[in-house]
Amino acid sequence: MNTPSKWRDLRRFTDARVALGRAGNALPTAAHLDFQEAHARARDAVWSSLDVAKLEEELSPLGLPLQRVTSQAEERRRFLLRPDLGRRLPEGTALPKSLGSIALVIADGLCASGVQQQAPALLSVLVPALIKAGFTPGPIIIAEQARVALGDDVAEAMEAAAVVVLIGERPGLSATDSMGLYITWAARRGSNDAMRNCISNIRPGGLSADFAAAKALWLLAEARKLGATGVALKDEMPSTYRLT
Amino acid sequence: MAFAQHIGTTRYVFPDLKTLLARATPFRSGDALAGVAAESAEERIAAQRALADLPLTHFLSESVVPYEADEVTRLIQDSHDKAAFAPIRSLTIGGFRDWLLADATDSATLAALAPGLMPEMVAATSKIMRAADLISVAAKCENVTRFRNTIGLKGRLSIRLQPNHPTDDPRGIAAATLDGLLLGAGDAVIGVNPATDNVEAVLRILDMLDRLRLAYDIPTQSCVLAHVTTTMRAMDMGAPVDLVFQSIGGTEGVNRSFGVDLALLAEAHEQALTLKRGSLGQNVMYFETGQGSALSADAHHGVDQQTIEARAYAVARRFSPLLVNSVVGFIGPEYLFDGKQILRAGLEDHFCGKLLGLPMGVDVCYTNHAEADQDDMDALLTCLAAAGVTYVMGVPGADDVMLAYQSTSFHDGLYARAALGKRPAPEFEDWLNHMGIGSTTEAIPARLSPALIGLE
DSSP states (O other): OOOOOBGGGGGGGOSSOOOOOOBTTBOOHHHHHHHHHHHHHHHHHHTOOOOHHHHHHHHGGGOOOEEEEEOTTOSHHHHHHOHHHHTOOOTTOOOOOOTTOEEEEEEOTTOHHHHHHHHHHHHHHHHHHHHHTTOOEEEEEEEESOOTTHHHHHHHHHTOSEEEEEEEOOOOSSOSSOEEEEEEETOOTTOOGGGEEEEEEESTTSBOHHHHHHHHHHHHHHHHHHTOOSTTSOOOOOTTOOOO | OOEEEEETTEEEEEOSHHHHHHHTSOOOHHHHHHTOSOSSHHHHHHHHHHHHTSBTTHHHHOOSSOGGGOHHHHHHHHTOOHHHHGGGTTOBHHHHHHHHHSTTOOHHHHHHHGGGOOHHHHHHHHHTOOHHHHHHHHHHOOOOEESSSEEOOTTBOEEEEOOOOTTOOHHHHHHHHHHHHHTTOOSSEEEEOOSSOOHHHHHHHHHHHHHHHHHHTOSSOEEEOOOHHHHHHHHHTTOOOSOEEEEOOSSHHHHHHTTOOHHHHHHHHHHHHHHOOOSSOOOOEEEEEOTTHHHHTTOOTTOOHHHHHHHHHHHHHTTOOSEEEEOTTSSOTTTSOBHHHHHHHHHHHHHHHHHTTOOEEEOOOBOTTSBOOHHHHHHHHHHHHHTTOSEEEEBGGGEETTTTEEOOBHHHHHHHHHHHTOBOOHHHHHHHHHHTOSSOOSBOOGGGOGGGGTOO
C-alpha cells in the first residue's frame, strides 16, 4: 500500500468515523445521514420485542420444555426506568423444578432483536454439548423486559445448579445485533455481578456462536469443579479447546 | 432540623436538609428511582421556596452525609475557608442566587469566593435557577489551569481528543488522533479510554501517545484513562505519564466502589508531581464524574444525585486538576431519562464545578437507550459554549466505537467555537496555524505526515 497522504487514507486504520469531510463546520449530507440511519437502527433495536412464537419454533428441535415469563417491569418504558424491576420475576411465578440442572434463559435485555438473532444458533450448539459433558440442561425460559439478574430468580425457583442467561446487549451505532452470555453458579436472588462470568459481543462480526458455546462449556466445567463462577473463576480456556 | 412551607392551605414538611434538597430538585428519573424525588410539582416548589429562605450558614452545621461516616463530608467541612465565605455569610440561598446574577459580581469576585463555597450550597442554589441563570453565572467564572498549555481562559474552548479503539490498536488510535488534530481538536488532552485495564496495554498506549505528541511537537498533554492504581504502576515503571486519571464520586462509598479513597488519590497526585513533565504548570490530575454513580453503587445516603455530584467536585478540587468533566448522559435513562433531563444536568454540573473553582468540561453525550438524539446534544453543547465550558469531547463522527455511546464530534467542536466566537487554547492555536491546519482540504499538510506517527 502507498504511504497515506490524503485524509481519506486514514480510514484504512480504524472503523471509527474518520475522514468524513466537511460542509463548513458540519458533516457533509451523506455522512450526516449515515449517522442518523445508524442511530435509527439502534433506537428501533432498543424498542424491539421478542418474537416468542418464532423463537419457540426455532428452539423446538432441542427437545427442551419452553416457558415464557415477563419481569416485574411489565413494559419497555418501565423496564428502562426501573432496572430493579427487570431483575425480578413476579411473585408466585411457577417454574418447573429442575434440581441440579443448568437453567437456560433467553432475555430481551436492551436489544430483543439481538438475542432473537443469536440465541437459537448458540443453543443449538451448547445444549448437545452440555448433555455430552454430563450436565442436565433445564427448561428454556424466554423472558421479556428482563435484565441479567432475572436469571437468579429463575435459578432459585427451579433449584438449578447454575443459570446461563443469553441477553440482548445495548445497541451501539455499529452493532445492533449483539448478544451477551452470563453464567452464574448457584445463582439465587441477591447474587451480584462479581459472582458471574460474562461472554460479550456474540454476533456476526464479533464472537461466533460456536466459539461462545465452547467458552461457555469450558467455564461451566471449571465452575462445576470450583463450585463457583465470577472473580474466583479466571477465563484460562486454552486456544486449542474444542466442544467434544 | 425540619423545614416547613405553606403553598396555599397545604403545609409541606421536610424533616432534614437532604430531604429538602432532594424535593427541591427539578425532576429526573434517578431521584425517582432512589425514592427521594418530590411527589408533586407543588411539593417541589414548596421545597424550593423553603430552600430559598435557608441561610447559607445553615450548611456549616448540617451535612447531608454524616461527618463521622464519610471522608468526603470531612474534607468539605474541614477545608471550608471561612474568610473567603465572609462576603456572603449573611445571605440566604435565594439571596445568593440574586447576588451571583448581579452585574457587580464579576470573575475576580467569584474566584476569591470559591474556597468559601461548599458543594451543597452551590447545588442548593442551582436548584432554584433556570438554565439561563446557570449559563449566565458560569460564564463569569474563569478557572485557568496549565500543564503544557493554558486551559480555561475567557473566550477559549478546548477539546479533549478521544481517539478510542475497540482493541487499543496503536495505528487505529493514531489515525483517529490525526483526524482530530486536522479538525482542531486536542488542546485539552489527547485522552484514550483503554479497552482493558491491563498494565502492559496501558504502557503501550502511553508510549505511543507520547511519541505522537513529540513527533508533531504538539503543545498539549496525553492521558490513558486507566484506573489510578494502573497508572501508578505505569509511573513506577517509568512510563511517560502526563496526567493521572480517575473516576470519582461524592461519597466515600461511591469512591470505594471505584476502588479509590482520598489517601490513594493523594499518593497518585504526589507521584505525578515528582515527574515534573508539565512545561507551563503542574496541574497533573484529570477527573471524571457523573450524576447517578452513587445510587448505582448504593452509596447515596438518601441524597439526591445532583447534590452528590457537586460533592464530587470537592474531591476533585483538593487535587488541583488540569481537567474535570461530568460524563452527563453516559449513565443511562434510569438516572437521566431524556434530552431535557440531560440538558438540565449538564448545565447544573458545569455551573457547580465552575463556581467551586474547577476547570469544568462536560462530555455532552447519550446512549441509545436514552430518549435523546443529536438535536438534544446540539442544544446542550450550544448552551455550554455560551456558559464558557472549559472543554468538551471530540470523537470521530460523534460515535465512540469502543464505549458504544455518542459524544460530540470534532466537527461539533468547530461548530461551537464558530457559533460562540471561541478559540482554542493560545499555545495550541499557534501550533494549528504553524502546522497549516484549518482549511478544508483533502491533502494532509506535510508537517503532519502520517508516516511520522507510524501510519504507513
